[in-house]
Amino acid sequence: MDIDIQLIEQSKIDSVDFNNLTFGRTFTDHMLVCNFADGKWQTPQIKPYGPMLFEPSARVFHYGQAVFEGMKAFKDDNDDVFLFRPDENFNRINKSAERLAMPHVPEDVFTEGLKKLLEIENDWIKKGFGNSLYIRPFIIATEGAIAASPAEEYQFIIICSPAQSYYAGEVRVIFAEKYSRSADGGVGYAKAAGNYAAQFYPTSLAHKQGYQQIIWTDASTHQYLEEAGTMNIFFRIGDKLVTAPNNDRILDGVTRKSIIQLANDNNIEIEVRRVSVSEIKEAARLGELKEIFGSGTAAVINPIKGFKHQDYVFELPELTNSYASLFKEKLLNIQYNKSEDKHNWRVKI
Known part of the structure; x- marks a missing residue:
């Protein structure tokens, strides 16, 4: 060419x-x-x-x-x-x-x-x-x-x-109740510039409450968790990993699909399905919610320390062997040519 x-x-x-x-x-x-x-x-x-x-x-x-x-x-x-x-x-x-x-x-x-x-x-x-x-x-x-x-x-x-390594500091989130990132039939699955501009105002409101990001919920009911700020989102309930499925509201993240594959590679149970606000709050009350983390190109994986929904506030436990750290290490080792790349994700220039 x-x-x-x-x-x-x-x-x-x-x-x-x-x-x-x-x-x-x-x-x-x-x-x-x-x-x-x-x-x-x-x-x-x-x-x-x-x-x-x-x-x-x-x-x-x-x-x-x-x-x-x-x-x-x-x-x-x-x-x-x-x-x-x-x-x-x-x-x-x-x-x-x-x-x-x-x-x-x-x-x-x-x-x-x-x-x-x-x-x-x-x-x-x-x-x-x-x-x-x-x-x-x-x-x-x-x-x-x-x-x-x-x-x-x-x-x-x-x-x-x-x-350099992207560090966002300690991140706590609010589950969205009013504003939406995208709607059915819209452009949420596309990396359209306007998707990000539309997040700035509700995120600024979260900042005023002392929270760094929003976990977006579905536009119709606000009952299902979909994305976190500009990242895909994962929840660890017990030893099981759960993430929302792709649809026309959720970005098809490259890091997200890599984590799903790595979970399968490492015999970690993972479910790709709708994740309700009530399910996560109940898991938190029962002590079963171990981790929440976001995934994306810039940060790779960003652990979330806690969340708020209505009057309920929950702090995540500190884990020595977290899934977030496991997946981040494995992804970085592949990206920097320090480990086997059995899925041929690495492309040499």
Whole structure:
């Protein structure tokens, strides 16, 4: 595949303190950009990261045609670079794009373009457990027209940000009673930008009560637990792991499906089914609720320390051998090429 490459004259990498990174604030020297116009994708470009020029009437600003993905690149002790299940991200961004009436990104643009970008930015991928390069592919509608219909021009862009181990601190959550993340027939399963913007206000209300996140419930009844903030959610009741099934409200998380497979690999009983608020509260009262944790690309696995629903508040016990720590260790060992990868999730660049 032809790629138009324009390299930066002077890298800024020497000015970056890789031991003191704030997630998502520092970006590498280059980005990949590919335009969609005249009904087809044009020649991709790799060029210096920097501001871009758009019409004020670009449809992304007015009608929200924007989807994205989250991925990571890892470097092992031999300086080899790996991606983790990139085919899942490629398939999901196109599934998201289809839901928002946007054109599919061709596989060679996504895969070969990303591979070339990572080759150029190799020095930004640091070795060591916890270090990674966070990768953000996204598609936006760029046609300048204020008309409530799908755009005819788009840009597919990939930017990269060096990252360290993501630590969110102690997380306590509120079970949603009023606000919803998504509804039946909506775009909850897509990584649409607007899904995340819609969470900010109810999450800010949770912050005022001293809670860091919300576990979203179904929009119809608010009786079933579905996702936690921007993460998929798991519950450990006794020695059994439970998580909500995929539907058109819940994101098909790559880390989520990896945990489900690892649970099966390690003979841990797991049920993928609807999880009710009343069930979790009752398990907590009986002392059977051992863990709640979220899963996602940025944090991998984020343990939850406690929850609130109406007037009921519960603190989770401290466990020395938690499922959260087990799965996180196994995932990281695969991602950093420190253990066997029998499912072929690791892809070498």
